[in-house]
Amino acid sequence: MLGISQRDRIGTEAAEAIAAEGSYEVYFGMGHVLRLLNRPDVFKVSPAGMSLGDFLVRDLTQDDLRGSLLDMGTGSGALAILLRGLGAHDITATDISASAVKTAMENELLNFGDQRISFGEGSLFDGPRTKRRFDLIVFNPPGWHSPSEECREELKRQNLRGLNLSAMFSGEKVAFDFLRQLPHHLTSNGRAIVGLNSMIGIRSVLSRIRELDGVGDALEFKLIERHTFPLFFYSGDWRESRDILLTEFHRWRDRHGIAFSVSDDGTLYWSYEVIECRLAAKFREVRA
Template identity: 45%
Template sequence: MKSEQLPFKFSRASTPGMEGSFYSVYFGMGLSFNLIDEPGVFKVSRAGLAFGSLLIRYLNKECIGSRFLDLGTGSGVHSFLLKGMGVKSVTATDICKEAVFVARRNELCNFGVNTIEFASGDLFQGLSGGSEKYDVVLFNAPGWRTPSASFLKALKKSVGGEGLPIDSMFYGDRTLERFFEELPGHLSDGGKVIVGLNSLVGIRQVMNRLQELHAEKYVIDCRLLERHDFPLLFYTEEWARIRNLLVDEVMNWTRKGEAYCSMQEGGKIIWSYEIVEITLWKR
């Protein structure tokens, strides 16, 4: 797998009491974390770094006593950032059991103790307190929108079963719809969601779906906190080989108004990463 070129330096180091390779992530205000470089767990991306940097500016003293839920925690880095800033109650979950295992090790490596409540499950599944509600939910949502039937047919012909699983890049709109459906059952009244959205997921459509699902029972306030432009990357040799097929698909979404990206000179594709705050109040 090709490493994404990130705006921070990776460093390989041997950490006392821990085996394997590590890389370092720095968010600002002295908050830096060493993370295990595990092939089965995604490294912190440019979007993940932007999400964390936003959290540093977003959090204030009033947030310290709030109950936070970090969905899709991955390496656990955003939960570590919360703990590093003094948040007392942090729960983190991921669909990947291996990621949760590594996140627990990462917490021990960085803090010396385990105080974050980790769980494994799809979205809200696996949380120990099924009826517990959180004041702030963090969700760096996955990927691109659902691909066309013609793309899936061409993809199967081109790569077969090789390469990065298609679910790891596509179907983000379906994931977000399920997230929005289940959200009110896990969010306190007046609670907030901070969600990172890829413009290739079809942001307008998924936000309209949120209104369709809950506007009758909830007052929903949405505001854009930050927006970043990032280049489209092809993470594996298999995906790089079908670059033209992928580019045609995402540009077709843009032409139809189903997503957004732009093509620069030289064929570089730029997408928009948008961090949105959503607040729900019961009517």
């Protein structure tokens, strides 16, 4: 928990940031509206993030909210703050980015006026706040597969400084590492709600997990819902790299089995899949 002076300081910084940088609203249904700071180095809530938040509003029960909850890769803190708004009390939220954690803390103060969420910096389960088991883990990993050397070289030649490669690429590696460690961080009846992008090669990731000794038979996966979104190139740098990326996406489909479709007008559509992960029955019995 923050001391009073630190809460006041962060609250003042949030107010100053709204005046200087602006903010935006996100609505998740059933009256849950969040106001979030608009920071250039922290992703705004995407349509995929909106879908995951909408699912949490529809799905979580009061029993779920009484448990221990982890929002991994919290970014702006939107899902963690939503969980608090739904009534959760034991919420941990982590991100690999220090600036994202700072923004998330400010966003909680902006929406609630105080701080109850345990925010911390860390990569996956490496942070001190994640050395425990949780009843519910929510995770929205990076959405694209790791780039090929050809792609990296072409992007480097274009000097596209606005592209945040670590935040967008390597989704298959992050998802694999998360699932590999997940059985050690779920309570006996716990579950993880993970939003996976078809551009990482979901089938390949899950197949590799199932082949791991001690992990493959520990987890069960269930597709909860699926959404289809068009791919937009929002920034100038993304638009400049469009041809490079489209070529790379086709490489991924040939080499790694990622899934997408292309309409007659050339728009690429990808799939966002909300997947529930639980311990297999024999592991739940042992842990109980």
